[in-house]
Amino acid sequence: MANSIGSRHWAIAEGYLPGWSTGEDPALQSHETCCVLNAGDAPANLAITLYFEDRDPAGPYRARVEPRRTLHLRFDALTDPEPVPRATPYASTIESDVPIVVQHTRLDSRQAANALMTTIAYSG
Amino acid sequence: MANSIGSRHWAIAEGYLPGWSTGEDPALQSHETCCVLNAGDAPANLAITLYFEDRDPAGPYRARVEPRRTLHLRFDALTDPEPVPRATPYASTIESDVPIVVQHTRLDSRQAANALMTTIAYSG
């Protein structure tokens, strides 16, 4: 059924917050987003862990997605337990207690025109 | 067999219609597309539901894809039961009565040169 579509285990191997931006609009500042869809009837409680190349993981970061809602979570909005460093390669896993769908997007506006990329995350 | 490739349950966690565009050509206006392939021998009747961050879902939106045809449905062409708001995060599910393949694409022309992103949607 559509209202339980998804998986509880997700991973995004690519992660990088570009170090600067061109343009004033907050929506056009370089950023990455973890888009979560909870199409089901129960709230989704998320635990996000960030992995790095040369240090131990950070997290878990906690978030909640209400039933039949989406959450487009900007990685640069994460602060607890620590902010995500810029210009630093990272990766992430997203664990949920109910099925969700996760999609990863980056907007890079370091140069005069922004670039975009997206992919459905890996569900395992 | 190729003529029945696909799934009946699809989800796209990312959705965002950029708030403005650069350029006059309709094909270069900022938009998102839900590309559907019905490679089979029976028509596909679709029910699309849109999910938001802070309100109840919209839909279902109805569409039909004839046998052995594709439909590249622009989200900004949806009007019934309501148009899709711009500059607002959303997500979507696509239900079909026969197997289909769904791919999500955004063209963003807010700045001087357009940006593109695409992914095969999640099938569950």
Place this chain on the structure above:
Amino acid sequence: MANSIGSRHWAIAEGYLPGWSTGEDPALQSHETCCVLNAGDAPANLAITLYFEDRDPAGPYRARVEPRRTLHLRFDALTDPEPVPRATPYASTIESDVPIVVQHTRLDSRQAANALMTTIAYSG
């Protein structure tokens, strides 16, 4: 084993050859590519079918990928049985007699700076 990785049935729901290009370099002309990896020990014989919104499918287009080789097939290079129309939505299926991996890429250079998008195709 790595040398048989893949599937024999693939689909790409998005397809669109932009109608024009900026720049002289052939590699920077707007195009779409069907990238095929045949990591196995036997040749892959491909049958590609193109689907449209308002007419019957075109094809099959035939191609062959030798063992342990890749083929980056530009859709605008297809001519038999007919060329792919520009500025026209289409979709495609790729059938192979041995396992392959398929990835879809578009380069759009209609504006001053090119845009890119890619996704692993859908395997069914």
Place this chain on the structure above:
Amino acid sequence: MANSIGSRHWAIAEGYLPGWSTGEDPALQSHETCCVLNAGDAPANLAITLYFEDRDPAGPYRARVEPRRTLHLRFDALTDPEPVPRATPYASTIESDVPIVVQHTRLDSRQAANALMTTIAYSG
């Protein structure tokens, strides 16, 4: 469990290092990245093989990802047994002795503003 998410067999059918770049910053030079997440408790030993259109494969290239770490491996950093040629279509397989997640990204800065594309690789 999150700490064993992934697969041991991965493939990327698209591969192309653009022939030139605009801009001085190394992070903005045209490149492709094989992003690997090893969320597990054991090191991941990788064997990467590159496939071409008209010659035998190159490799295996060896890399190691420590437990609970990510590695964003630039293809233009590979040198042993041989560097990756520019402006040449290729594809790749990534074999690991423990489960990993692989994502493929290209940054193309041949023109005035960079373009990006990404996809979770194919796991088989």
